[in-house]
Amino acid sequence: MSLEIIPVIVNKDVEPGDNIVELILSSPSKPKIRDGDVLIVAQKIISKQEGNIVNISTIKPSLLAVGIASEYAKDPRVVELILEQSKRIVRLGNGVIIVETLNGFICANAGVDESNVKDNYVTLLPKNPDVSAKKLRDQIFQKTKMNVAVVISDTFGRPFREGQTNFAIGIAGVSALLDYVGTKDTFGKTLHVTAIAAVDELCAAAELVMGKTFNTPIAIVRNYKFRSSDDSISKLFRPKSMDLFR
Numbered sequence: 129m130s131l132e133i134i135p136v137i138v139n140k141d142v143e144p145g146d147n148i149v150e151l152i153l154s155s156p157s158k159p160k161i162r163d164g165d166v167l168i169v170a171q172k173i174i175s176k177q178e179g180n181i182v183n184i185s186t187i188k189p190s191l192l193a194v195g196i197a198s199e200y201a202k203d204p205r206v207v208e209l210i211l212e213q214s215k216r217i218v219r220l221g222n223g224v225i226i227v228e229t230l231n232g233f234i235c236a237n238a239g240v241d242e243s244n245v246k247d248n249y250v251t252l253l254p255k256n257p258d259v260s261a262k263k264l265r266d267q268i269f270q271k272t273k274m275n276v277a278v279v280i281s282d283t284f285g286r287p288f289r290e291g292q293t294n295f296a297i298g299i300a301g302v303s304a305l306l307d308y309v310g311t312k313d314t315f316g317k318t319l320h321v322t323a324i325a326a327v328d329e330l331c332a333a334a335e336l337v338m339g340k341t342f343n344t345p346i347a348i349v350r351n352y353k354f355r356s357s358d359d360s361i362s363k364l365f366r367p368k369s370m371d372l373f374r
Contacts (some may be wrong), residue, residue, distance in 0.1 A: 129351065134159055135337040136346035142172075144179035149267045152346060159348055161274045166352055167264075168334035170345035171282040171297060172244055174260050175251040182209060182250050200225065206240060206250060213238035213252060229253060232365050233297060235284045243340070254280065257298025258360050265300040277302035277354055281331035283340075287373070294331035294338075296361060302327060303357035304364050325364055326354070 137157045142148070148169070152159060161167075175181070189197070189204035193211055197204035200223045207225070214227035218234060229238045231253065239253035254260045257280045265278040280298035285291075296304070306324040334347035368374055 129353065131333070131352055132348075132350040133334055133337050134348040134350065135342070135344040136348060137343050138173065138345055139343055142176040142345075144177060144181070146177050147267075148173065148177055148264060149271050152268075153271070155346075161268065161272050161276060161348065162350065163274050164276070164350075164353075165274070166277045166279060166302060166330055166349040166354060167268070168279050168281050168294075168331055168338070168347045168349060169261075169264065170338060171239070171253060171257070171280055172241065172251060173345045174254050174257070174264075174280055174298075176245075178254055178260065180252040180254060181245065182252060183248060184209070184250055185248055196220070196225070206237075206242070209240045209250060209252070210238045213240060231257065231297070232362060233284075235282075239282060253282070254298065258300065259298075261298040261300035275301070275356075277356070279327050279330060281334065283335070294328075294335040296325075296327035296331050296364070299327050299359060299361050301356055302359070303355045304359040304361065327361075328364070 135157060136152055136155050136159050138151050139156060184205040187205040187208050189208040193208035194204045197207045210225055210227065213229055215230060216228050218228055219226040225237055226234065227238045228234055241251050245251055261278040261280050265276060268274060268276055278300045279296050279302065281294045282297045283292045284295045286293065304327050306326040308322040310318065312318060330349050330352065334349060338344045338347050
């Protein structure tokens with residue numbers, strides 16, 4: 129398999145209500161969407177397009193938020209938003225707030241992000257990234273008649289590893305896992321537990337051309353032979369009973 133990863137430049141700050149399909153088709157990079165492509169779309173432009181932007185001057189922090197903020201040198205209004213977007217705090221330490229978000233992701237700051245947005249504003253994660261991905265996939269088909277998969281990505285840190293990498297937070301039209309259970313390895317042994325988080329790996333690969341400063345919030349992955357599926361991103365969540373670190 130030889131993959132091609134095509135960057136899609138967007139030379140504007142995405143605003144609520146923008147048509148992302150039109151932004152793709154009018155990109156200076158002039159992408160040609162084909163059947164079987166996988167579109168990796170940065171969470172930030174989905175959040176902006178859906179209006180998940182908050183002016184932090186409107187936020188009144190709770191006593192808990194003020195206490196955490198004073199301990200970790202953070203803006204208490206941002207901490208309040210983090211708490212509002214979280215089911216629970218997983219870890220606090222070294223100035224980092226790790227939480228389980230309302231959508232079930234384990235990440236820093238519940239995805240509340242001050243980067244690539246004007247001063248005094250933050251973006252929140254999409255309310256339902258799977259729905260966002262499906263909506264964009266349907267719009268692409270309506271406009272181009274091309275059947276594609278859509279993956280919404282965000283950048284997370286990882287336990288036990290330095291550096292961040294792109295992860296999938298919403299999917300449409302593609303299976304979340306590449307499951308090898310029951311197949312044979314090169315020595316004829318049956319595999320029992322091997323399942324690859326394929327959509328995460330696609331996001332990580334796409335990040336190499338998307339970057340954070342390239343005005344490239346979208347990438348097209350071509351020639352990846354995926355299985356079409358109605359999977360939800362929740363398929364990647366490890367059950368509590370099997371999570372040795374929870």
